[in-house]
Amino acid sequence: MFGRQKSSVTVIVKAAFEEARLRGDRRLGTEHLLLGLLHHDEAARALGVDLAAARAALEQLDRAALRMLGLEVGELPDTPRKHPAVPATALTSSARAVLNQAIKATTVKTRDAEVPRHLALGLLAQKSPDPVAQLVDQLGIDRAAIRARLA
Template structure:
């Protein structure tokens, strides 16, 4: 399936992999895919979402710390070391696998044979709470329906990627 991804979509997935590694996570989740989409140069993601990569990373840190505090773990001053680079690819969570599969539907719905970062973003927008990307977007006050309309308007092709 990744052979159908445009260069931008591949950048998003590679960035998601790097975000997971830097955060010390052993699997790529929907939240990492969202961060990855925000890292694609000239993507419609930042103007459509109304948030940038740094703001989204900071919000994810806040959510992670709050979740740990809820179970009695104080992580103030504790930093997770990055996962060492390994030869094998980091696996996707089941939610992230579902997002990757939904990108095909988004691309086909836009009349495209190639999957771009905007299709990936549209697939992420379909995530519902308690999915990590949905929680993150809710924390950032992102309205998925408004972003979906904005992505389609900004891409000028109903969500089709170049």
């Protein structure tokens, strides 16, 4: 289902780190991997969601979490603040596990074509309280339908 694109693994991971940086997060989590995966056109089509919708859903989840703590955040500026880059070693244990699993499920020869599919499947398999599970629920992604399509 996912065709070969120029170094898709690298593109997805770099995009995930950039998404984490844009949000001002200090670590790369599974939610950032999903955002990075949505930079891959075929993955976004397969999941039935676009990057802007995923970013908006993640912001809604953040605001809800802050409200639970008694904090209300007003309107945020359209242009993101300048945040430092997220260190390459700053992956959450869950993000590291999903990424490693996706890479190990492929061969070197098929890696670029297959990692996006395995990464999508790994992210869909995450359970709450993992941030990506909450994001998938917020986006209304049908896990079973997507798994059946990608398997």
